[in-house]
Amino acid sequence: MSATPTEQVQDSAADSTSSEQVINTTSETAEAAKQALAEEDLSIPEDVPTADDPSSRAAKNDLSGAGFTLDEFASLLSKYDYNFKPGDIVNGTVFALESKGAMIDIGAKTAAFMPLQEVSINRVEGLSDVLLPGEIREFFIMSEENEDGQLSLSIRRIEYQRAWERVRQLQKEDATIYSEVFATNRGGALVRVEGLRGFIPGSHISTRKPKEELVADFLPLKFLEVDEERNRLVLSHRRALVERKMNRLEVGEVVIGAVRGIKPYGAFIDIGGVSGLLHISEISHEHIETPHSVLNVNDQMKVMIIDLDAERGRISLSTKALEPEPGDMLTDPQKVFDKAEEMAARYKQMLLEQAEEGEDPEVVPLD
Numbered sequence: 001m002s003a004t005p006t007e008q009v010q011d012s013a014a015d016s017t018s019s020e021q022v023i024n025t026t027s028e029t030a031e032a033a034k035q036a037l038a039e040e041d042l043s044i045p046e047d048v049p050t051a052d053d054p055s056s057r058a059a060k061n062d063l064s065g066a067g068f069t070l071d072e073f074a075s076l077l078s079k080y081d082y083n084f085k086p087g088d089i090v091n092g093t094v095f096a097l098e099s100k101g102a103m104i105d106i107g108a109k110t111a112a113f114m115p116l117q118e119v120s121i122n123r124v125e126g127l128s129d130v131l132l133p134g135e136i137r138e139f140f141i142m143s144e145e146n147e148d149g150q151l152s153l154s155i156r157r158i159e160y161q162r163a164w165e166r167v168r169q170l171q172k173e174d175a176t177i178y179s180e181v182f183a184t185n186r187g188g189a190l191v192r193v194e195g196l197r198g199f200i201p202g203s204h205i206s207t208r209k210p211k212e213e214l215v216a217d218f219l220p221l222k223f224l225e226v227d228e229e230r231n232r233l234v235l236s237h238r239r240a241l242v243e244r245k246m247n248r249l250e251v252g253e254v255v256i257g258a259v260r261g262i263k264p265y266g267a268f269i270d271i272g273g274v275s276g277l278l279h280i281s282e283i284s285h286e287h288i289e290t291p292h293s294v295l296n297v298n299d300q301m302k303v304m305i306i307d308l309d310a311e312r313g314r315i316s317l318s319t320k321a322l323e324p325e326p327g328d329m330l331t332d333p334q335k336v337f338d339k340a341e342e343m344a345a346r347y348k349q350m351l352l353e354q355a356e357e358g359e360d361p362e363v364v365p366l367d
Contacts (some may be wrong), residue, residue: 008021008179013128013338014134015299015302015329016335018051042219044192059304062297063125064186075327082257083236084106084108084141084145084151085141086141086142086143086144087140087141088140088141089138089139089140089141089158090106090107090137090138090139090141091106091136091137091138091139092104092105092106092112092137092138092153093105093106093134093135093136094131094132094133094134094135094136094137095111095133095134096111096133097127097128097131097133098127099116100115100116100345101113101115101116101118101119101127102114102119102127102131104139104153106139106151106153108149108151109149110145110148110149110150110151111150111151112139112141112152113150113151113152113153113155114139114152114153114154114155115152117156118142118152118153118154118156118157119131119155119156119192120155120156120159120195121156121159121160121195121196121233121267122192122195130155137152137155138155138158138244139154139155139158139163139204140153140155140157142154142157160195160196163193163194163195163196164196164226164228166194167194167196167223167226167233168226168228168243170223171223171226174223175270176195176220176221176222176240176243176244176266177221178218178220178221179191179192179193179198179218179219179221179235180192180214180216180217180218180219181200181214181216181217181218181219182215182216183215184211184212184214184215187199187201187202188200188201188202188203188204188205188211189202189205189211189214189219191219191221193221193235194235196233197233198221198233198234198235198236199232199233199235200219200221200234200235200237201234201236203238204224204235204236204237204238204239204313205237205238206237206238206241206242206273206274206275207237218238220237220240220241220244221235221236221237221238221239221240222235222236222239222240222243222313223235224236238274238275238309238311238313238314239272239289239312240313241273242274242310242313242314242315243272243310243313244365245271245272245273245315246308246310249305249308249315250305250308250347251305251306251307251351252304252305252306252344252347252351253304253305254302254303254304254305254322254340254341254343254344255271255272255302255303255304255305256301256302257269257270257271257272257276257300257301257302257303257317258270258298258299258300258301259297259298259299260275260295260297260298261297262291262292262295262296262297263291264280264290264291265279265280266278266279266280266282266283266291267283267291267295269301269317271315271317272301274315275315276303276305276314276315276316276317277314277315277317278291278295278303278317278318278319279316281320282306282316282317282318282319282320282321283295283319283320284319284320284326284327284330284336285320285323285327285328286322286327286329286330288330294333295332300344301319301333301337302319302322302337302340303317303318303319303337304317304318304321304322304340304343304344304347305317306318306321319333319336321327321343321344321347322336322337322343322344322347323336323337323343324336324339324341324343
């Protein structure tokens with residue numbers, strides 16, 4: 001049955017009202033969604049794990065699709081060449097101190113080991129005197145890996161190498177060093193220089209003290225021999241003193257000294273803490289059979305410096321150049337000493353004239 005026109009109009013109005021309601025509802029929903037989005041907190045929650053958080057990773061990796069097994073991977077890793085060779089110096093981290101040595105991480109497959117005796121060139125009571133857990137420093141690789149794949153390390157070898165480099169440089173600079181005597185023996189005294197053991201021959205110790213009483217004394221020293229291959233480090237106390245004294249002395253100067261020793265070839269004269277040699281040929285213009293015929297130990301006398309050899313640590317002395325008349329040292333030594341400064345002035349003038357004429361200076365009679 002067909003609807004009447006009136007009914008059609010009513011249906012149309014109803015449809016229109018329904019559409020408006022749908023449109024209004026949709027609009028309100030969109031507006032509400034916008035409002036909710038605006039109010040939503042988009043910050044990352046604190047409980048969300050980060051990429052470097054171990055808890056965010058799977059406890060066990062599935063390598064089924066990797067193309068090789070775990071055993072194969074371990075085999076490849078064991079063949080990896082770390083290029084650690086004896087003689088290399090590498091950085092390492094101390095991670096354990098044990099009674100017999102230290103465990104060091106140098107990035108190898110197995111922790112390296114440093115024995116206690118290799119911790120320092122100097123004597124130490126324990127590892128903790130030198131190392132701290134977590135400390136990073138250089139280590140010397142002493143040997144190939146052992147059967148456990150472990151390398152042996154040393155700090156002492158590094159210190160040893162650098163100590164020899166340092167003493168070679170000091171010798172090249174002709175430096176004077178100070179070192180403590182820690183022991184003496186029949187031949188001389190022992191000291192340490194940059195951690196290396198050095199020897200002072202008895203003939204190069206210049207002091208009135210008995211040799212045994214030098215222990216714990218600090219002495220000025222010069223280098224005589226630096227030989228790493230032979231492990232020889234020889235020093236001179238006398239040279240250091242002579243050099244220091246030489247800075248205040250000059251050829252032609254008259255000094256007062258005391259006879260400390262007499263040998264067949266001459267006498268050793270102490271002049272202010274250092275020894276000079278008065279050779280038998282420089283005692284008098286007259287021939288002398290032996291220095292004992294003219295000099296006695298502990299005699300006080302005036303001598304003139306005729307040569308200063310800093311390199312060899314030697315001071316050469318003369319009384320012959322001070323003789324007013326040849327042979328005065330044999331017949332009247334007091335006359336020699338009384339006129340010493342006058343004769344020395346004449347000697348200096350002679351040296352000056354010889355230098356101006358280009359002649360080699362020599363000791364000659366001045367009368």
